[in-house]
Amino acid sequence: MLCNECGKNEANVHLTHIINGKKTESHLCEECAKKNQTIFNTNFSMENLFSAMLNNTFNNKTYLPARGCSNCGMTYENFRSTGKFGCSHCIDSFKGRLTPVINSIQGYDRHTGKIPKRAGGDYKVQMDIQRLKNELKAAVDREEYELAAELRDKIHELEQRKGEV
Amino acid sequence: MENNSIVITSRIRLARNLKNYKFPINMTEGESNSVIQEISNAVSKHDKGYKLTYMKDLSDVKKNSLIENHIISPALAKKKDEGAFLLSSDRKVSVMINEEDHIRIQTIEDGLSLKECWELSNEVDDIIEENVDYAFDKELGYITACPTNIGTGMRASVMLHLPALSITNQIDKLLYGVSQLGVAVRGVYGEGTKSLGHLYQISNQGTLGVSEETLIDKINQIVMQIIDKEKNTREHLLKNNYDDLEDDFYRAYGLLTNARKISADEAMKLLSLIKLGSEMGITPMVKGKNIYQLMIWIQPNNISTIEGKELSAKDRDKKRAEIIRRELLR
Numbered sequence: 001m002l003c004n005e006c007g008k009n010e011a012n013v014h015l016t017h018i019i020n021g022k023k024t025e026s027h028l029c030e031e032c033a034k035k036n037q038t039i040f041n042t043n044f045s046m047e048n049l050f051s052a053m054l055n056n057t058f059n060n061k062t063y064l065p066a067r068g069c070s071n072c073g074m075t076y077e078n079f080r081s082t083g084k085f086g087c088s089h090c091i092d093s094f095k096g097r098l099t100p101v102i103n104s105i106q107g108y109d110r111h112t113g114k115i116p117k118r119a120g121g122d123y124k125v126q127m128d129i130q131r132l133k134n135e136l137k138a139a140v141d142r143e144e145y146e147l148a149a150e151l152r153d154k155i156h157e158l159e160q161r162k163g164e165v
Numbered sequence: 166m167e168n169n170s171i172v173i174t175s176r177i178r179l180a181r182n183l184k185n186y187k188f189p190i191n192m193t194e195g196e197s198n199s200v201i202q203e204i205s206n207a208v209s210k211h212d213k214g215y216k217l218t219y220m221k222d223l224s225d226v227k228k229n230s231l232i233e234n235h236i237i238s239p240a241l242a243k244k245k246d247e248g249a250f251l252l253s254s255d256r257k258v259s260v261m262i263n264e265e266d267h268i269r270i271q272t273i274e275d276g277l278s279l280k281e282c283w284e285l286s287n288e289v290d291d292i293i294e295e296n297v298d299y300a301f302d303k304e305l306g307y308i309t310a311c312p313t314n315i316g317t318g319m320r321a322s323v324m325l326h327l328p329a330l331s332i333t334n335q336i337d338k339l340l341y342g343v344s345q346l347g348v349a350v351r352g353v354y355g356e357g358t359k360s361l362g363h364l365y366q367i368s369n370q371g372t373l374g375v376s377e378e379t380l381i382d383k384i385n386q387i388v389m390q391i392i393d394k395e396k397n398t399r400e401h402l403l404k405n406n407y408d409d410l411e412d413d414f415y416r417a418y419g420l421l422t423n424a425r426k427i428s429a430d431e432a433m434k435l436l437s438l439i440k441l442g443s444e445m446g447i448t449p450m451v452k453g454k455n456i457y458q459l460m461i462w463i464q465p466n467n468i469s470t471i472e473g474k475e476l477s478a479k480d481r482d483k484k485r486a487e488i489i490r491r492e493l494l495r
Contacts, residue, residue, distance in 0.1 A: 072187045084265070087187040088300030088308040102305070102312055107347075108374020111306025113317035114287070116294045119184070119301035 003029035069093040125162045129155055170444045171392050173324040173364065173457050174273055176235070177282035179290055180309045180318035181268040182300040188310040189247060189263040197247035201262050205251055207296035211289055214254030220245050226475055229466035235273065240264050258289055265310045266318075268293065277388060279321050279381045287377075306373065316373030321381050323388050324353055326457070328363040328441040329398040330391075339394060340365070343387055347371055362433035362460050367391070399445055407447075414442030418451065422493050426482040432463050432489060439493075451493070459492050 003011045009029035016025050068075045070093060074086030079094060091098070103109045115124040132155045139148040182188065186200055205217045220228065220241065228242040236256065241248045241264040251260040261269040270289050272282040300308040306316040314320075330336045340350045349370045352360025367388060369380045402410055417438040421427075440456040442448035461467060463485045469476050472484060 072191055074191070082190075083312070084190055084310045085188060085308070085312070086191045088182055088184050091302055091305060091308055098312070102315065102373065105313060106316065106371050106373040108316075108371070110304055110374055111302075111316045112374055113306060113319070113376045114290075116299050116301050116307075117291065118294055119299040123303050 001027050003027065003032050005029070005032035122162060125158055129158050129162070132158070170440075171326055171395050172277040172388065173326055174235075174275055175278045175282050176271060176273045176322045176324070177279060177286045178320040178322075179268075179270040179286050180266040180307065180314045180320075181270065181290065181293070182308055182310070183267045184298040184300045186267060189244065189265065189267065190310060192247060192263070194246065197263050200267050201247075201249045203297055204260065204262050204268055204293065205249075207293045208251050208260050208289070210296065211253075211258075211292045213258060215251040215258075215260070216254070217249060217251050220248035220250075226466050226469045230464075230470040233464035233467050234461060237261060238264060238269070241269075258285065260289065260293075266314070277323060277385065279323065279385060283319075283321070283377060283381055314372050316371075317375075317377050317380065319372060319377050319380065320368050321384050322366050322368035323384060325365050325367060325388065325391060325395075326363055326437065326440065327365055327391070327395050328437050329402055330395050331360075331363040333398055333402070335394070335398065336363075336365075339391065343367065343391070346383075346387060348384065348387055361430060362437040364437075364460070399441075403445055410442070410445070411447055414438055414448045417442070418448055418493070421489050424486045424489070426479070427486045427489065428482055429463060429465060429485065432485055433460060436460050436463075436489075454492065459489065462488060462492075 001011045003009050004026050005028055009031060011027035011029055013028045013030060013033035014025065015028070016023060069086055069090045071089035072086035074090055076094060076097075079085060079090065085091065085094075099109055115127055117124060120127075132151050136148055136151040136155065139145075139151060183200060183203065186192065186196055189197065189200075192200070201217075201219075205215070208215055223231075228237070231237045232239055232242055236252060236259050237250055238261065241250060241261045244263055247263045249262045251258075251262070253259070257273055259271045261271065270286050270293075272285045272289070274281050274285075302308055307318040309315050309318050327336060330339060344350055347370050349368050351366050353362075353364035353366050367384065369384055371380075375383075417435040421432070421435050421439065436456050436459060439448055439451045443451035443454070443456070462471065465478075465481055468481050468484050468488070471488070476484060
């Protein structure tokens with residue numbers, strides 16, 4: 001196939017553009033592709049899209065320039081431009097404003113997965129108890145009383161441990 | 166036809182950070198060294214014969230070769246001063262240190278085995294947490310440098326070889342469809358949407374609000390459907406296009422076993438064809454050969470690594486043709 005642009009050289013760069021669902025293809029030779037370099041610099045990485053979203057969400061001026069993060073000094077401006085936190089404490093420093101953005105990118109605003117033993121501490125035990133209680137209820141509904149008794153003992157054990165953590 | 170021939174590998178990656186250190190983007194050299202120390206001490210409690218390697222001790226070719234083998238990420242390779250990784254002796258677990266996050270635990274298994282990967286990652290994660298203080302928030306879960314990873318910090322991905330769907334031009338539609346389900350799809354080798362060797366990676370996009378097990382179930386279900394579609398298409402091709410296929414496969418085999426120089430692009434395309442041919446029972450001479458492994462070996466930096474020195478593109482093409490001939494005709 002010959003290059004779409006110059007029509008002289010063999011096309012060896014193949015580009016597919018999808019704009020608003022409409023697909024166009026172009027086939028260029030190396031020379032012409034180089035001239036069109038800008039197309040390659042379009043970076044649609046998750047991070048870039050994310051920081052663009054941040055900028056959109058926070059463009060309204062009601063948010064005053066924030067103090068930096070108390071731990072690492074990262075400012076909100078900084079976070080907005082990079083889309084990255086400077087340390088784990090940034091979350092607390094920016095939390096109020098972060099929730100809508102996290103919600104819009106993740107679709108959720110609350111973790112429901114694994115809870116680490118040490119860092120999760122009391123909270124882990126509390127969530128484990130909650131989970132076991134749900135299981136207990138299901139076991140009783142299914143009339144599996146032996147399992148229910150086991151679960152009840154486990155809950156009891158965890159409740160005693162809760163105070164100790 | 167085995168599912169295993171369509172699903173190449175499964176991989177789980179967990180992002181974790183230490184509470185008391187700034188994130189890698191913000192760290193001093195001293196801090197990054199203590200993070201490396203702390204994490205490698207913690208990981209050494211896991212009895213898997215881990216070896217610690219610093220990015221600064223590796224040549225560019227070696228780093229890129231590790232990327233081609235999916236042992237480290239491109240982002241870690243860029244952390245030439247502060248990055249390091251621990252690799253288990255069976256090469257199934259790699260713990261990347263000071264990439265975007267302090268810790269990236271990665272486990273890889275053959276075939277569709279996300280559950281096994283998760284169990285192994287989870288085990289490594291627990292062992293590390295016994296010895297370091299993780300950054301964790303009750304509401305937001307594991308805190309990561311980028312909010313797109315927050316929550317479980319987990320990325321579950323499955324690598325698929327989908328030649329029949331690609332040849333019949335169904336792949337774009339299918340991939341668009343699954344992307345509507347909160348799943349990301351990308352070519353494994355090659356940039357952008359174009360995939361070399363018809364290898365695709367399917368992974369979860371969201372990391373918050375859904376448990377690890379649920380995310381894995383979801384990816385598994387989607388993958389099973391894609392496998393079904395690929396299998397059906399193969400059967401359809403076998404019934405309706407046998408002569409064309411047989412010709413394509415034998416031509417591919419002929420080129421691969423005779424070429425004296427070959428580019429990675431061309432080789433990947435042809436290898437994908439003979440892998441398909443072998444799985445469809447059309448090219449018996451390829452049976453029992455690990456074509457996927459060959460696809461990895463012929464990546465540019467791996468060829469230089471095998472050769473023990475950096476090669477020019479022209480010499481690589483010659484060496485690549487030689488490796489392929491040797492492996493296929495053995």
